[in-house]
Amino acid sequence: MADVKKVSEGRKKNGEEDVLSQLYAGCSIIGEVFRMPLVALFRLDPRLNEIANFQKPVESPSTVISNLQLIVQTSSSPDVQFNPESFRIAPVKIEDKLVIFDDVLYFTGNELGNFGEGNEHLRFLAVLPLAVDKEIVQSQTSVDNSGSISAAQNEDDDDTEMHKLRNLSLSCGNRLLLCLMDERPRMLDDIQKVLLSKMAGQLLYSWELQVMHIGKANQYKKLRHDLRTPLTSITMLSQLIGSMEGMDSETQEMCELMLKAAQKMDALIADAEGPA
Amino acid sequence: MEHCILIYEDDRELLELCRIILSKPGRKIETFNRCENILEDVRQYQPDLILMDLWIPEIGGEKAISLVKEVPENDHIAVILFSANTEIAEICSNLGADDYLKKPFDLANFRKTVEKHLLN
Numbered sequence: 001m002a003d004v005k006k007v008s009e010g011r012k013k014n015g016e017e018d019v020l021s022q023l024y025a026g027c028s029i030i031g032e033v034f035r036m037p038l039v040a041l042f043r044l045d046p047r048l049n050e051i052a053n054f055q056k057p058v059e060s061p062s063t064v065i066s067n068l069q070l071i072v073q074t075s076s077s078p079d080v081q082f083n084p085e086s087f088r089i090a091p092v093k094i095e096d097k098l099v100i101f102d103d104v105l106y107f108t109g110n111e112l113g114n115f116g117e118g119n120e121h122l123r124f125l126a127v128l129p130l131a132v133d134k135e136i137v138q139s140q141t142s143v144d145n146s147g148s149i150s151a152a153q154n155e156d157d158d159d160t161e162m163h164k165l166r167n168l169s170l171s172c173g174n175r176l177l178l179c180l181m182d183e184r185p186r187m188l189d190d191i192q193k194v195l196l197s198k199m200a201g202q203l204l205y206s207w208e209l210q211v212m213h214i215g216k217a218n219q220y221k222k223l224r225h226d227l228r229t230p231l232t233s234i235t236m237l238s239q240l241i242g243s244m245e246g247m248d249s250e251t252q253e254m255c256e257l258m259l260k261a262a263q264k265m266d267a268l269i270a271d272a273e274g275p276a
Numbered sequence: 277m278e279h280c281i282l283i284y285e286d287d288r289e290l291l292e293l294c295r296i297i298l299s300k301p302g303r304k305i306e307t308f309n310r311c312e313n314i315l316e317d318v319r320q321y322q323p324d325l326i327l328m329d330l331w332i333p334e335i336g337g338e339k340a341i342s343l344v345k346e347v348p349e350n351d352h353i354a355v356i357l358f359s360a361n362t363e364i365a366e367i368c369s370n371l372g373a374d375d376y377l378k379k380p381f382d383l384a385n386f387r388k389t390v391e392k393h394l395l396n
Contacts, residue, residue, distance in 0.1 A: 225359075228360035228379040229285075229287045229290055229329075229379060230289065231379070232358075232381055233287070233290045233293050235382055235383070236293055236297065236381075236382065237293060239383035240293075240297065240383055262380065266380055
């Protein structure tokens with residue numbers, strides 16, 4: 001997450017108020033939301049509406065969220081398969097474990113009604129975490145006649161983006177971030193600057209937290225997976241020794257105990273994974 | 277007729293144990309803890325059966341098996357995957373592998389699965 005790191009460093013160096021200018025030159029973050037609380041955020045602080053300087057009032061910002069959720073299908077199951085072929089493709093980039101839709105209005109199109117009209121200076125940016133343990137395949141590998149492995153290059157950039165998103169798993173166990181960006185530069189008063197800086201800080205913190213969360217969850221998943229390999233050796237060894245010819249009953253009993261302990265450990269690992 | 281089995285597993289203890297369990301007269305067993313040279317291994321040993329761990333360094337078991345399957349001359353080689361991955365059944369089906377063993381598997385199941393595919 002190069003941008004976040006850069007901004008974090010900038011924040012330390014220049015102070016919070018310079019965050020925005022470094023994050024998106026000429027843009028302002030005018031809202032940060034976590035799933036449904038967008039409505040609450042706008043309602044809670046009317047100054048946000050003032051900062052946003054909408055040409056048309058945002059009468060129902062929840063429409064943005066519900067449409068987005070509908071489109072990426074993150075509203076119900078813990079991990080969902082996102083098949084972009086069923087939907088229109090929005091400009092998208094993938095950084096670390098986050099999928100970033102640069103312009104949600106493009107993504108949602110007319111489904112948002114006339115919200116976009118007259119508000120062209122506004123840009124909704126959505127950040128979705130990938131599901132734990134999911135990777136994006138960047139290129140296909142193939143084998144040539146000599147048997148060596150080579151990466152197959154996709155010449156069409158749009159197709160490559162499509163390929164990246166194919167069978168992508170998004171996780172709604174993590175929170176979806178939706179940012180409203182105003183690309184029209186203007187002068188801000190001190191209160192607005194402080195408010196925006198605070199929100200920008202929160203946004204960056206949330207991004208970093210999500211990347212960290214996915215990283216940790218992947219580590220635990222790998223650990224559970226790795227434990228099962230030596231467990232296989234213990235299971236088979238206890239059975240192998242216990243079934244050897246001429247083995248006395250005491251050794252056989254000990255082998256059975258070892259096997260039961262291994263089975264118990266496997267059950268504990270399965271419990272830590274949660275329901276299948 | 278001598279059968280040849282190639283076993284790919286990055287855990288050296290399990291790799292050695294599999295070799296011990298499957299060893300018997302009239303059977304040749306080769307073990308590897310990496311899989312990036314699988315095509316060369318297959319050409320050299322002409323195996324009847326490949327046992328492949330999915331999480332193995334470098335290109336990984338899935339890629340290794342797909343490389344083997346891309347070569348028509350390898351159609352007769354049976355492939356058994358082993359992994360703790362909960363999606364192993366789906367991976368096995370997608371790869372066109374013949375069978376799978378979910379870790380931790382037991383001795384009887386291991387022997388039975390290998391014998392079944394060698395007989396076929």
